Amino acid sequence: MDEFGVYAVFGVNGPPQRLLRAEGSCRVCVAVPPSVRQVVLFSSGQWGDRVCVNAELNDADRTPITIGKLTPYNRCLSWEQWEEETWTDSVTLNVALEGGDLTKADWSEPELILAVKEYTPKDTVAPVAARDLKGKRKRKRDRAAEEEDDNKVPKTEEEENTSSDSSEEKATPVRKIRGQTKCGQKLFSGGAAGETQGIVGKTPPQSAARTKSRQAKTPTQTAPLLSPSGRWGQTLCPIDAQTAILIGGQGARMQFCKDPMWKLCTEDLSWVAAETLAEGPTPEARIGHTAIYDSDSKRIFVFGGSKNKKWFNDVHILDTQSWKWTMVEARGNVPPLAYHSCSMFRGELFVLGGVFPRPNPEPDGCSDSLYIFDPQLSVWYQPIVTGDQPSPRSGHSACVMQERKIYVFGGWDTPVCYNDMYMLDLGLMEFSAVKTTGKAPSPRSWHGSAVLSDTKFLIHGGYNGNNALSDAFVFDIDTNSWTEVTLPQLSVPRAGHSIVTMETAGCSRFPEDVEVNAGSVGNTLLVFGGGDNEGNFYSDLTTVAVEELLAAIQRG
Template sequence: MDDFSVYALLGVSDPPRRLLSAGGKRQGSVAVAPHIHQVVVFAHGAWRRRRDVTVELSATDGQPVAVGALTPHHKCLLWDRWEGEVGKEGSTLTVTLEGDGPVGTFKRSAMSPLFSLQNSTAAPLVRDPPRKRKRGQEDARDGRAGERENVCPNGSVSDTAAATPHRKVRGKARGRQACLFAQSEEHTSASAPQTHKAKGKQCRAPAQTASLVIPSGRWGQTLCPIDPQTAILIGGQGSRMQFCRDPMWKLCAEDMSWVPAETLAGGPTPEARIGHTATFDPESKRIYVFGGSKNKKWFNDVHILDTQSWRWTMVEAQGKVPPLAYHSCSLFRGELFVLGGVFPRPHPEPDGCSDALYIFNPEMAIWYQPIVNGHRPAPRSGHSACVLQGKIFVFGGWDTPVCFNDMHALDLGLMEFLAVNTSGPSPSPRSWHGCAVLSESKFLVHGGYSGNAALNDTFVFNAETSCWSAVVNTQLSAAPRAGHSIITMAKPSKQGSAVDEEQEGPEQTLLVFGGGDNEGGFFSDLTTVAIDELLH
C-alpha cells in the first residue's frame, strides 16, 4: 500500500495536518493565522516516481511570500516569519503534487525565507542542542565596528586601504538570528547557472550538477575532506560583511550535492568566524577547528568535530597560544603545526603578523613551542602551507604593506627552516590564495589577493626540482577570486565502469569553492578539474 503523504506543522504546539495523500487530490491548502511564526512542511512515505511537491505561502492579498519544493532528497521545508514581513493579516499554505517522473528542480523567489533539511521526517523548530553563544551577545558583536579585523578582499576599497589588512565595518547586522539554515538570494535553481551581482558587475558561476540547495556565497571559510568523497564546509563571510547564517554544509563528491549540516552534529558548535583553519586527522576521524576572527573578537579556541559520533567538543587545552586568524595549520604525525597569522594588539596600535610556530598535541591537549633552527619566514598572514616529503612548504602571504611570493620549508625531522630557491615562472606576490597537494611531490597555488586585486592564475610547484610551472586552465581562470577553498577528492566513477587493475587508486579531482572577486561579489560555485589535466 502506498502511504505517501505531505504534512504541515503550524507553530510549535500544532499537531501535524495532512494536506496530501496517495490517491487523493493533487493539491491541498490550509490557512495560516497571523500569530503563526513558523511553518514546517514535510513528506512521509515512499516517493517512488513522484517528481516533487511545490510549496507556496501566499498573503491574503495574493502576494507570494515563499516558494519551495519537497523532493526525494529534501523532504522537509521550514518557513520562519521575519519581523515586518508581509502576511500580517494571515496567509494560505498551498502544496501541489507535480506528478510522476524523475526528480525535478525548483526555483525560489528572492524574498523566500524557506529552509531545507536533508532526509528529515520532522523538523525541530528550535535547534538542539542550542548554540553556545547567547543571541543578544552575538547580535551585539555583529553590529559593532571591527576596527582591526583583516580586510575582506571583496569590499570596494581605496588604494591606501588595499595595502593594509585592517578595515572598518559600517552598519549593523540584523538583530534576528536565523533558525536552522537561512537561504540567501544566491540560492537559485540547481539546474540553472548562478548569477551573483556585484556593484555593476556580474560574476557567472558554473551550474551545480545535482544539488537543490547550495551554500551562500562567501570567503574566508574552510572546506575539509573527511573521506574520499565527503567534505565539510565551515564558516565564512558573505555580502555586506555579514557572517554566513548557513555556516556548516556537507559536500558529497559523488554527485556534487550539498546538505545543510549544522544540526547534524550535537554539542557546542563553534561561533561564526572567518580566517580559521579546519584540519582533519584520518587516524582519529576528527576535524580540529582553530582560531579565526569575528569583528572585534579573535579566537584561540580549539573545537573538535568527531565525524564518527557527529558531536562537537571544545578543548580545555594547557599551554598558551595567542588568538590568531589567517594562519596556516598542518597535520604531521597526529600534531597540528600552526604558523604565522594575524593577532590583535591594543588600540590604537595596528594588529600584527606573527612568525611564531605553535604545536598542538591533541592526545595531551597541550600547546607548546618547539625549538626551531634556521631562518624562519618573515611574519605574515594569509599564506599557504602544505606537507610534502617530510617538510612543510610555506608560500606567500602578507604583512602590511608587503605582499610575499617567497618559499620556505620546515624540515620536520631536523626542525629547521630553509629558504627555498626556486626556478621557473613563479607566482606573483599574493595572499588568501588557494593551495592543494596534487601528488607526493607537487602542490598547486591558485588565485589570491595581490593587495589591489583578486587573481585567477594557477601554478604548480615541484618539491623535488624546486621548480614552478604555470598552468593554463580555462575553468580555473574563469573568474579572479581570493579567500576561496581548494581540496582534492576522489573522482566519481561512472556507473557500471570497472576500475583499472593497474591503477593504484581512484582518479583524483580538484575542487574549488567560494571566494570573492574584490569588487563586492562573493561566489558559491563549485568548480571541478581532473588532476591529470593539471599534471600533464
Template sequence: MQDFGVYAIFGLDEPPQQILSRREGWQSSVEIQSGVQLMVLFTRGDWGTRDSVSVELSDERNTPITMAKLTPFNKCLSWEAGEDGVWSSGATLTVKLNGDTNDLLDPVQTFSQMECTPECTPTVPALRECAGKRKRSQGEEAEGISEGRGKENICPNASEKATPHRRGKSNPRGGQTRLFPQKEEQTATSASQNHKTKSKQTKTSSQTAQLDKPSGRWGQTLCPIDPQTAILIGGQGARMQFCKDPIWKLCTEDLSWVPAETLAEGPTPEARIGHTATYDPESKRIFVFGGSKHKKWFNDVHILDTQSWRWTLVEAQGKVPPLAYHSCSMFRGELFVFGGVFPRPHPEPDGCSDSIYIFNPEMAIWYQPIVNGEKPAPRSGHSACVMQGRIFVFGGWDTPVCFNDMFMLDLGLMEFSPVKTSGTAPSPRSWHGCAVLSESSFLIHGGYNGNNALSDAFIFNTDTSCWSSLTLPQLNSVPRAGHSIITMPTTCKKGSIDEQEELLESAPQTLLVFGGGDNEGSFFSDLFTMPVKDLSRD
C-alpha cells in the same frame, strides 16, 4: 539641488562640518584629535560628472591606515576608535574629488584597509612600502587577545577592488569597509526586482541562500573526510554578513550538498572566517581552530568526530593567541599552526605572527617548539602544505607587504630555510588556494594582491624547486580569493569494500574548487571539478 560637498561628523555630540566642496577645490585634509571616538563621512548634493571621492586616513607619522571611496552608490563611511584603535595618537583625514573620467561607476564601495589581516582587510598588497619591518615578540602575540584593529582582518576587502582585509565599521547603506564589499544585495523575489540587480549569476546573497547548496561566501574551509565526503564550515558573504548556513556536507559522488549544522550533536563552532579545519585520518576527527567574527577573535579548538557525529569544545592547556588567516598542518597526529593575524598587539597596532604553535590532541595541550634556521617574515593569508616530512609555506601578507616567497620547515630538524626557486613564480598574493597534487607537487591558484583578485595558477615541484604556470580555462576564467581547493580520489563503487579501498589508494585524483569572492562585490557558491591529471600540462 544644492552644490556637492563632503561632510564629516567627529563624535556623537558634534554637528556635521563641511570639509570639502566643489567650489573650494578638489582636495582637503583635516586633523583628527586623539580623543575622537567616532567618525562619520558622507556626501550631499549633486554628484554631476564626479565618479568618486577618495578617502585616506593616516596616522600621526603620515603612514596610511585606511583607504576607501565614496561613490554615488555608497555615500557614507564610518569608523569607531573602539573597533580599530587607529587614531589613538591623532590622525589626518584626506579627501579628494575624482571625476571627469570615463571609468565605469562601481556600485560597490571598495574599501581597502592597511592592516594586519583580513575581507578581512586584508589590505596587504605589496603596492606600497613602509619604513621598515618591526620585530614582534611572542609575548606581544600572547597578549593580543583583545579586539583587533579592524574587527576581523578584512582581507577580508580592500581598496576600490577589495577582497580580503580588515574592516572598519560598515554603514548599512552600503559603505562597506570590509573585505569583498558587495554590490547591491540580490533579492530573488520577482522578475521585476531581478532586472534591477546587475550582479553576476554566480553571486549568491547570504540572505537568499538556496536550500540545495551553500550561499556564496569566502573565508570558509572545505575539509575532506573520506573519498565520498567533504565538510564545509563557516565563511562570510554579501554585505559582510556571516553565513546563516555555516555547515554543509558535500557528497562527491554526485556533487550534491546536504545542510549539516543539525546533523551532529554537541556545541557547534560559532560562525567565523579565517579559521582552519584539519582532518586527522587516524582518529577520523576534524579540528577547527581560531578565526574571527566582527570584534571577536578565537583561539578555541572544536573537534568534530566524524564517526559519532558529535562536536566537542576542547579545554586545552597551554597558551596560544587568538589567530585568524593562519595555516594549520597535521603531522604525526599533531597540529602545526603558523603565522596569522592576532588582535591589537602592543605597542604597535598591527600583529602578524611568525611563530609556530603545536597542539597535541592526546594531551589537549598547546606548546611552542624550538625552531632553528631562517624563519619567514610575519604573515597571514599564506598557504602551507605538508609533503615528505616538510611544511612548505608560500605567500601571504603583512601590511603593507604582500609576499611570494617560499619557505620550508623540516619537521624532523624543526628548522626553517628559504627555498630558492626557478621558473615562473606566482606574483605576490594572499588568500589564494593551495592543494597537494602528488608526492612532489602542489597547486597555487588565484588569491588577492592587495588590489585585485587573481585567476592565474601555478604548480610547484618540490623535487626540482621549479615553478610552472598553468593555463586552464576552468581555473583561469574567473578571479577569486578566499576560496577553497581540495583534492580527493575518484570514487569507485565496484567490487567489495576491501577492493574499493585498494583501488582508492591508486585512484586518480580529482580537484574541487568552491566559493570565494572576486573583489568586485560578488561571492561565489559554485563548485567545479577537474581531473588532477589535466593539471600536469604546463
C-alpha cells in the same frame, strides 16, 4: 518547563522576555531599548520537530548587524555592542522559527513587539503603526538600492584596526582599514573594496569557468537552500573519498553565513545542510579559521578565526563517527589567531603565522611563531625551531609534502605582500628559504593551495592588494621550479576560496580530452567559493582532474 519557548534578555539586569511560544507566531521583531548593550537569546523546553531559530540584529535601516542560529544543540546566543561596530541606538532583534507546525504561520510580515520600558517584560503584541506600514512600502520602493549595497565586499581582519591618515573607509572581506596605500586597496588584505556591485552567491560565467553546482540562493530567502550561499574565508575539509565538510564563511555586507555547515558528496557533487546533523555546541560563526582532518582519529579540528573585531583561540573537534562536537579545554598558551595556516603531522596540529589582536587602539599585528597542539594531552606548546624563519605574515599557504616537509608560500603583513617560499623540515625542525626557478607567482595572500602528488602542489588565485587573481602555478619540490598552468576551469579571479584534492570515481564530469576510465579512482581538484573584489561572492563548485593539471604542466 516542557513547553517550547524562545526568550530574550536585554541588558545585564533585564528579566527574560518570551518572544516565541509553542502556539503562536513563527516570527517576531523586538525593539532593543536604546541603553541596552547586551542581548541574550535562548530557548527552553522540548524542541520536538523544530529545526532552528534564525536570529538577526538589525540597525535603523534594517541592515543586519550580526546573525546567529539556535538549534536543539546550541540553545543560546549572545551579542555585545563593542563586538559589533555597526551597532546603533535603534536596533531591532528579529527571530524566525523553522520547522514544527507552521501551517498557521503568516510569513508575509513579522509581528512587531515594542519594548515600552527597559527591563520590563512585555508579552503582548502591539499593532503595527501606520507609519511603520508606510515605511515598509518605502523600503519596497528602495529595495533595488538596498540590494546594491548588499553586494559590497567586507574588509579584512588584518586591516580593520590598522590606522593611517585617511578617514575614508571601504569594505573588504573582514575588517576595515583606513587609507592603506600599498598592497591593500580593496579586498582581502588591504583596504577599500567592492565599489562595483555584483550578485551575492554568484556563479562565475560559464564561459570563464566550468561550474559544477546550482547557483546558491541568498541567505535571506525563506526557501530551503540546495547548496551553500556565496562566501569567502570558509574551510572545506575532506574526511573520506566521498565526503567533504564545509564550515563557516562570510558573504556580503560582512554578514556571517546563516548556513555555516554543509556536507558535500563527491559521488554526485550534491550538498546537504549539516549544521543540525551533529550534536553538541557548534563553533561560533567565524572566518579565517582552519579545519583539518585527522584520518587516524576520524576527527576534524577547527582552530581560531575571527568574527568582526573578535578573535578566537579555541579548538573545536567534530567526531565524524559519532557526529558530535566538543570544545577542548586546552592547557598552554596560544594567542587568538586568524588567517594562519594549520598542518597535521603525526597527529599534532602545526599552526604558523596569522593575525593576532593587540590591545586597542593599537593595530593588529602578524605572527611569525609556530605553535603545536597535542590532542592526546590537550596542550599547546612552542617547539624549538632553527634556521631561516619566515617573517610575520597571514593569509599564506602551507602544504605538507612527503609527510616530512611543510612548504610555506606568500602571505601578507601590512603593507607588504609576499611571494617567497620557505620549507620546514619536520625531522630537524629547521626552516630554510627555498631558492626557486621558473616564473614564480606574483606576491599574494588568501590564495588557494592543494597537494597534487608527492612532489607537486598548486597555488591558485589570491589577492595582491588591489585585485583578485586568476592565475595558477605548480611547484615541483624535486627541482624547486615553478610552472604556470592555464585551464579554463581556473580562469575566474577569486580569493579567500577553498581548494582540496580528493579521490573520486571516474565519471563524465571530467573534461572530454582527459582519459579517465569508468569505474577508476583518480584525484580531482575541487574549488569552492571565494570573492572577486568586485562585490561577488561565489557559491560554485568547480572540478578539475589532477591528470589534466599535470598534463598542462607537460604541455607548458
